[in-house]
Amino acid sequence: MSTPVAYWIAVAIGTVICVGLCTACRRWPGPWVYRAGRAISVVLVADALLFVSVPVADGRWSVQASLPLALCDVALIVAAIACWWPQCLLAVELTYFWGLAGTLQAVATPDLSAGFPRLEFFEFVVGHLGIVIAALFLVVGLGLRPRRGSVTRVFAITVAYTAFVGWFDWLTGSNYMFLAAVPRNGSLLSVLGPWPWYILSAAGVALVLLLILDAPFHHGRLLGPNLAGSRRPDPLGRESRHGAGDGR
Numbered sequence: 001m002s003t004p005v006a007y008w009i010a011v012a013i014g015t016v017i018c019v020g021l022c023t024a025c026r027r028w029p030g031p032w033v034y035r036a037g038r039a040i041s042v043v044l045v046a047d048a049l050l051f052v053s054v055p056v057a058d059g060r061w062s063v064q065a066s067l068p069l070a071l072c073d074v075a076l077i078v079a080a081i082a083c084w085w086p087q088c089l090l091a092v093e094l095t096y097f098w099g100l101a102g103t104l105q106a107v108a109t110p111d112l113s114a115g116f117p118r119l120e121f122f123e124f125v126v127g128h129l130g131i132v133i134a135a136l137f138l139v140v141g142l143g144l145r146p147r148r149g150s151v152t153r154v155f156a157i158t159v160a161y162t163a164f165v166g167w168f169d170w171l172t173g174s175n176y177m178f179l180a181a182v183p184r185n186g187s188l189l190s191v192l193g194p195w196p197w198y199i200l201s202a203a204g205v206a207l208v209l210l211l212i213l214d215a216p217f218h219h220g221r222l223l224g225p226n227l228a229g230s231r232r233p234d235p236l237g238r239e240s241r242h243g244a245g246d247g248r
Contacts, residue, residue, distance in 0.1 A: 006116035007125065011107060014129035018136055025141030033142065037083040040134050044080040047127045048073070054119060069165050069176040071158070072103050076127050079134035090153070092138050093146045097154045099135030101209035103128050111183040145217045151210045158206065166199075 025033050052068055055061040068074070075098040082091035107128050114120030138144050166179045175181055179199060182189045192201035 006121070007110060007112065010125045011129065014125075014133060018129075018133045021133070022136055022141040025137070026143075037086060037137065037142075040130065040137060041080040041084040043126065044076050044083070044130050044134065047123055047130060048076050048080070050119070050123055051127065054123070063172050064174040067174075067176070069168065069174075071098060071161070071177055072106055072128060072131065074161065075099060075103055075131050079131045082138055083134050086138060086142060086144060089144070089147060092144050093150045093154055094157065095131070096135045096139050096146060097150070097210050097213055098158075099131045100213055101206060103131040103135075105188055107132060109183075109187040111187065145220065146214055148221050151207075151214045155207055155210055159203065162199075162203075 021036065025036070048068065051073065052066070055066040060066070068076075075095065078091050079095040079099065081088060082095045086092060110124065110128070112121065112124050114124070139146075162177060162179070165177045168174065169176055169179050178187075178189055181195065182198065188205070189198050189202060192198035192205070
């Protein structure tokens, strides 16, 4: 099976899993939802461990390519934290915005050179689809909501982290987060101008995407916590007077 066909079959399977999981969480809340979040977290952590350990075992480790510095690598760990401890609302917000504004773009335009059924293929597919599934599980399935000011927080954290990675790329001659050159297989960055201007363009696009992703929750915040304090079922089968986004 060719890599593109295998890849898009994997994406289709991931989509079915995501839709089924979120639908089940909404229709049949209960303790199993908590265990499902823990299961997602374990899968994400296992994928992250494989990413850092396989190059060491194969003797291919290098500072320029083997460190978990890409934003998707960080999002993988943040998503695992959010799924294990959904009460950590900053992790939930980062997973939601990074997963749908960044990782989803990587899923649509994969920079993937390893073919099916190589281990690197599964690392990429499980890691990237896992982040997107985690983001939708938390926000759609569990009903958790980004808090007021979440766009500012996430954008500031992203810019600060990007600056750190850019400094590291300059220091080591690396290309983490594609800050030194666009992906060789092409991506959205390829149409945002030459280096370094595409970095500024990408920041503008990222801010717009964050605002779009935050828009569905804006009206609810204006009405107050959890629609002015109304009760709603908890995804774990309990009830609460406070919305998941209240931080209480």
